[in-house]
Amino acid sequence: MSLAAAAVCASLVAVSLLMCWLYPLPQPKPYSLVITDRHGTFLGAFLANDGTWRLRTAPHEIPERIKRILIEKEDRYFYYHPGFNLLAIGRALVQNIKAGRIISGGSTISMQVARMLNPKERTYWNKFVEIFQALQLEWKYSKDEILQMYLSLVPLGGNIEGLKSASLLYYRTPINRLNVAQLLDLILIPNDPNGLRPDRRPDLLYRMRCERGSDFLRRGLLSRQDSVVIWRTPAGVSRATIGLTGPHFCLRIKDQHPRSSEVQSSLDSRIQKTVEALVTNHLRPWKARGVKNSAAIVIDNRTMEIVSYVGSESFEDSLASGQVDAVRALRSPGSTLKPFLYALVMDRGILTPKTRLLDVPYDLDGYAAENYEGTYSGFVSAEEALRRSLNIPMIRLLKEVGLTSFGATLDHVGFASLQPQKPRLGLSMIVGGCGVTLEELTTAYASLARGGLYSRARYLKNNDTTGLPSERAISEAAAYMITEILSGIDRPDLPNNFESSVNLPMVAFKTGTSYGRRDAWCVGYSAEFTVGVWIGNVTGKGVPDLVGSRSATPLLIDIFNAISSPHQKTILPIPSDVGVRDVCATSGKLATKWCSHVIQDLFSKRHSLNQFCDIDKEYMVSIDSKKHYCVMCVKKHPHKLAVYQEYPPELLTFWKATGRPFRTPPVHDPTCEQLPQGSGPQILSPIHDMTYLLTHGEEKIAFYATSGVDVKSHIWYVDDRLLGHKRAGQKFFLKLQDGKHHISCLDERGRLSSIMIVVQSL
Ligand SMILES: [Zn+2]
Ligand SMILES: [Zn+2]
Structure with a gap:
């Protein structure tokens, strides 16, 4: 006895495995991509990869009473059966035998979904396969997920599948704005998807809506108010195209998310x-x-x-x-x-x-x-x-x-x-x-x-x-x-x-x-x-x-x-x-005591350099202001101090060309024996206009200048005070007091170079 039971069980398992191998659960169908804005407002949708308008429609997007009518109409025991309904199949079988042809399928919503996923000819064997695949669906998915597939895949004429697609293409409006008559139409069209299309046979659709509407009203599934809307709403529409808000943006989202069904942008x-x-x-x-x-x-x-x-x-x-x-x-x-x-x-x-x-x-x-x-x-x-x-x-x-x-x-x-x-x-x-x-x-x-x-x-x-x-x-x-x-x-x-x-x-x-x-x-x-x-x-x-x-x-x-x-x-x-x-x-650089016009400027404490004004400069000039003296020749002449502006040569050239008047410092005393010939030493360190921040008291600054090969020695001055002779190119170090320093380097042929630095201890 138990052996026989085991044999039955074993053969059932074997048959199930064979069926699973012969008829695997069909792949889910690709959905259309729906793009919404940041608040969930519809922006646009695209055809699914197989050329169908198939927008995913979740059960919660349908008003509760419409959902009840749908279940009542298609599969009253949807929430209770395991995928098929023996009673319904039996009743359908009797009806079909009486009629001599298949007029009723006794299909549950799950069986219909199985058929939508994998359409087949209507035969008794295929009906059996549908039952088996409905079972598979029920094993794998929840009732709500199966209902969602139904609402999304149900054919509604042409290449329109699902209630949401139909809502946009027939009524040009999101599904949550449809009235009860339109929603009722959408659950009736699948009875004959191409024969009841609202853009082709609105008369047939309207007649069926009224018939079934009064039936649902009698059964308490619709209210009196609903029936007024059902009578008054015309059924005819013209099919629209889905317009995109922000079309270029939507196309970009589509490129970036080719496999998504919904993107909140x-x-x-x-x-x-x-x-x-x-x-x-x-x-x-x-x-x-x-x-x-x-x-x-x-x-x-x-x-x-x-x-x-x-x-x-x-x-x-x-x-x-x-x-x-x-x-x-x-x-x-x-x-x-x-x-x-x-x-x-x-x-x-x-x-x-x-x-x-x-x-x-x-x-x-x-x-x-x-x-x-x-x-x-x-x-x-x-x-x-x-x-x-x-x-x-x-x-x-x-x-x-x-x-x-x-x-x-x-x-x-x-x-x-x-x-x-x-x-x-x-x-x-x-x-x-x-x-x-x-x-x-x-x-x-x-x-x-x-x-x-x-x-x-x-x-x-x-x-x-x-x-x-x-x-x-x-x-x-x-x-x-x-x-x-x-x-x-x-x-x-x-x-x-x-x-x-x-x-x-x-x-x-x-x-x-x-x-x-x-x-x-x-x-x-x-x-x-x-x-x-x-x-x-x-x-x-x-x-x-x-x-x-x-x-x-x-x-x-x-x-x-x-x-x-x-x-x-x-x-x-x-x-x-x-x-x-x-x-x-x-x-525009830091003001010195010689700058006459001072303004305020923003600066970065971390990045901005402390460069001092290099235009306003003090000169030692003759009493008649006709010439100026350098550190070498000033000692022989009476002089006074005066501030002049030393503008970049390019600017002076431009001003000269445009006729703009400007004032330049007086010429260097032509009798000066140290009048530079050729270029003087090039002071490489310290660097002109630099502010040297000394982190501790003992830090020294490097002094270093180069000259042409004809120069053997340099004479260095700090603030016009003689430092001494150094070999040309020789590097030496010196500690300087805080403040501004004027540094000059003179070569043996009398050519002088000068720079200005600032030393600051932290
Ligand atoms: Zn200045
Ligand atoms: Zn001079």
């Missing part, structure tokens, strides 16, 4: 629609002038999430290449990289906002570099040079720090697309001679807004800001000083809408116009957002009127005005290592 659909509308408004007058495209992107500084992404003014406008995503297009950045050069130079210690820079004609690789305005300013402060976006001072600074260092700074703020261009880049890159994307630019500016911390832009919603991986790309002090410069309201390029913008927070921004007026840029940041705007033609066609400050800046200001929360002021708090110090207005 970082986009904010409200901000997205606002920015889209502003882009359209601003582009309208430009379109008449031949400017066809525009792009804009908005990043939340706190989380680095992209909250708005407009890749073109109109995705549908194929004449204007609307499908091209201009956020990702490689374009000439014009002047928009200049703040990052300042960041590098500030962190090297050689630039603060009031540092004076030369703006005189300059030879750049055989071409005369020009400013945008075609004029030169002579000697300008760093802040003015950046606000007016002067080219010459930037080219000179780039030459000073080198392309390699600048390239590294740009790497740190995420300009990945510059990497392959590097071998071809020259000094002109600082005025737009390279290609970057709007996304890279905006992300890099967000690093300034975040006090110098770089983090890549995010496409998915991410509330975990504590874990936001960031790297320090720029010092806090440089980010602060650049922000102060770019947010100053005394700039020449403020647009007309700046004053009237009521909600406008403090915004730091930089404009750019590429060579040939092909691209107009404006990138800016408040405490809250970083916004990047590009206007131009994706074809690269230039338009004479196209200028960043005239076209892109007004759009940027309008975007900030529309999306900013009220009552915010400062962008960055003042970092602890930023201080205010007195500098000479003429040179």
Whole structure:
């Protein structure tokens, strides 16, 4: 007996294993990708890989009473049976035998799902296989998961599967906005998916809805109010296409998440629609002038999430290449990289906002570099040079720090697309001679807004800001000083809408116009957002009127005005290592007692060098001020002290050429026997203009100078006091008192070199 039972069990197991091998559980079907915004609002969906609209529909997305009707209609004992319902199958069998053909399947929802996953001809054997696979489904999945598959896979006409797909394609609305009549239609259409399509046979569908509706009303499954809606709602619709909010953004998400069925993105659909509308408004007058495209992107500084992404003014406008995503297009950045050069130079210690820079004609690789305005300013402060976006001072600074260092700074703020261009880049890159994307630019500016911390832009919603991986790309002090410069309201390029913008927070921004007026840029940041705007033609066609400050800046200001929360002021708090110090207005360097005009300047306590003014200098001059004396000849003459300005020779040349009057120191006494001939010794240490910080009292400073081969010995002076003779090239060390020291080295032929240093004990 027990042997027989064991044999039965064994054969059952064997049959089950054989069935499992013959009919394995079908693979789940691929779902359509659905993209929502950061608040869960629908942005767009894409066809599943097999060409079907199959959006995943969870049971909780269907109103409870509709779910009850569905279960009542399809499979009353769904929550109780193991996958099949013997009673229902028996009843169906009787009906089919009576009718002489298959008119009823007695299928449970689980069996229907098995058939949807693996469609087969309707035969008794296949029915058996369905039962077996329904059992497999029940073993593997919960009832809710099986119901979800049903709601997502149920055929609703054409290539539409699932209630959510049908809701969007037939009713152009998310499923949670459908009324009871529409929902009822969606659970009735599967009875005859192509015969009851609301876009083809609304009459049949409406008749069935009313019939079954009154039946459900009688059985207490629907209310009287429901029945009114059921009678009044027309059944006919025209099939729609699924529109995308932020189409370029959605396409990017699709590329990044090809296998996901649902992605909650970082986009904010409200901000997205606002920015889209502003882009359209601003582009309208430009379109008449031949400017066809525009792009804009908005990043939340706190989380680095992209909250708005407009890749073109109109995705549908194929004449204007609307499908091209201009956020990702490689374009000439014009002047928009200049703040990052300042960041590098500030962190090297050689630039603060009031540092004076030369703006005189300059030879750049055989071409005369020009400013945008075609004029030169002579000697300008760093802040003015950046606000007016002067080219010459930037080219000179780039030459000073080198392309390699600048390239590294740009790497740190995420300009990945510059990497392959590097071998071809020259000094002109600082005025737009390279290609970057709007996304890279905006992300890099967000690093300034975040006090110098770089983090890549995010496409998915991410509330975990504590874990936001960031790297320090720029010092806090440089980010602060650049922000102060770019947010100053005394700039020449403020647009007309700046004053009237009521909600406008403090915004730091930089404009750019590429060579040939092909691209107009404006990138800016408040405490809250970083916004990047590009206007131009994706074809690269230039338009004479196209200028960043005239076209892109007004759009940027309008975007900030529309999306900013009220009552915010400062962008960055003042970092602890930023201080205010007195500098000479003429040179922008630390004021000496000879500087007549002293102003205040920001500086980095950690990075900024303590260079003293090298323009205002004291001279020993003759009583009639006609000549000056050096340490060698002054002893023979009565003299007085007078301050003169010693400007860089290039500046004097420029002033002379432009007819600007200037005063120079009187000539060196021509009778001086020590009048230098040729160049004097080159003092290599100490270094001119350096501040030597001595950490302990005994530290000495190295003295070292070289001369030509015709020179055997040097005579050294400190503060005009003779130190003694040294062999040319001989190194020696000396302890100096705190304070400023004037050091001279004279060779045996009477040529003198002098430098100035400052010694400071800590
Ligand atoms: Zn000075
Ligand atoms: Zn002299």
